[in-house]
Amino acid sequence: MTATTEVKPLLNAKGPRLLWLDLTRKCQLNCIHCYNASGPQGTHGTMSRENWISVLDQASDAGITHVQFIGGEPTLHPDFLELLEHTLTVGIQAEVFSNLVHVSESCWELLQRPGVALATSYYSDQAGEHDAMTRRRSHARTRANIARAVRLGIPMRAGIIAASGARHIEETRRDLGSLGVTRVGVDRVREFGRGSGGEAPDAANLCGRCGDGRASIGPDGRVAPCVFSTWMGVGNVQLAPLHLILTGVAMAEANAVIRRAAGKEDDCQPRCYPNQTPCYPAQTPCTPKGDFPTPCQPDLAECYPGFPSDPCGPGR
Numbered sequence: 001m002t003a004t005t006e007v008k009p010l011l012n013a014k015g016p017r018l019l020w021l022d023l024t025r026k027c028q029l030n031c032i033h034c035y036n037a038s039g040p041q042g043t044h045g046t047m048s049r050e051n052w053i054s055v056l057d058q059a060s061d062a063g064i065t066h067v068q069f070i071g072g073e074p075t076l077h078p079d080f081l082e083l084l085e086h087t088l089t090v091g092i093q094a095e096v097f098s099n100l101v102h103v104s105e106s107c108w109e110l111l112q113r114p115g116v117a118l119a120t121s122y123y124s125d126q127a128g129e130h131d132a133m134t135r136r137r138s139h140a141r142t143r144a145n146i147a148r149a150v151r152l153g154i155p156m157r158a159g160i161i162a163a164s165g166a167r168h169i170e171e172t173r174r175d176l177g178s179l180g181v182t183r184v185g186v187d188r189v190r191e192f193g194r195g196s197g198g199e200a201p202d203a204a205n206l207c208g209r210c211g212d213g214r215a216s217i218g219p220d221g222r223v224a225p226c227v228f229s230t231w232m233g234v235g236n237v238q239l240a241p242l243h244l245i246l247t248g249v250a251m252a253e254a255n256a257v258i259r260r261a262a263g264k265e266d267d268c269q270p271r272c273y274p275n276q277t278p279c280y281p282a283q284t285p286c287t288p289k290g291d292f293p294t295p296c297q298p299d300l301a302e303c304y305p306g307f308p309s310d311p312c313g314p315g316r
């Protein structure tokens with residue numbers, strides 16, 4: 001525990017346990033499908049180092065068990081290394097979602113610490129097809145760093161984003177396997193940011209489970225149900241304590257909108273929170289239906305984005 005809050009732990013009560021720390025909109029790449037339109041011109045936003053440290057302290061006190069560093073390219077954030085180290089210090093596990101274009105030696109050192117995992121997007125075994133997605137010659141660097149991560153024993157997963165017309169999914173999967181990556185998911189381009197083709201964001205394109213056991217915090221401190229639903233801001237950590245935002249009315253309302261849009265308003269069975277009655281969030285009317293899955297998966301095994309079948313993992 002830290003001295004920053006006096007909140008009750010959320011671990012066995014209602015509230016997210018996974019936070020996406022969406023650090024920045026800056027990225028070396030400029031992918032055609034990027035769901036939050038990051039790129040070389042992006043900024044690190046208004047969150048200070050102290051703001052992010054405070055978020056991590058509050059998250060730990062609130063019973064958050066996992067964070068994912070994402071962006072943009074999170075390793076480009078000037079405080080990334082310190083924030084990752086602080087995450088481990090307060091007892092939270094971290095996954096770093098990186099494009100793996102460039103990884104500094106000090107970053108490699110930290111990535112090898114227990115409790116840290118890596119994730120990346122890999123678009124094709126064909127350099128030309130991959131680079132057409134990233135709009136920069138990046139395939140060779142990313143591939144080499146995937147191989148290095150595996151050699152160093154860093155838990156590693158990769159997502160193949162199937163762009164319209166992509167032809168090499170199975171070959172790409174085999175290529176990743178040849179590098180030693182066994183946790184491989186395939187996702188489609190999400191209709192957000194540059195992937196939206198200019199359309200306004202639509203909650204119907206979300207997986208329907210955002211905000212249920214997870215939330216994201218953006219470079220401006222805005223909290224949203226997930227990294228795809230950033231237009232549904234439910235509070236700002238620069239203005240209010242994290243636990244009040246996560247358990248607040250705005251978050252519950254955003255969740256209800258998402259469930260309705262996904263046609264899941266009756267599907268409020270707390271798959272990952274079997275001890276919660278009524279189910280999280282406090283949706284009214286909302287009656288948990290059926291028995292809890294057996295075995296129950298209290299550690300977000302079903303929906304934590306470290307799992308390839310996860311429909312809500314960021315495919316970027």
Ligand code: SF4
Pocket residue numbers: 027028029030031033034035036037038039071072073099134316
């Ligand atoms: S999709 Fe990822 S790697 Fe590509 S521009 Fe966006 S943040 Fe950067």
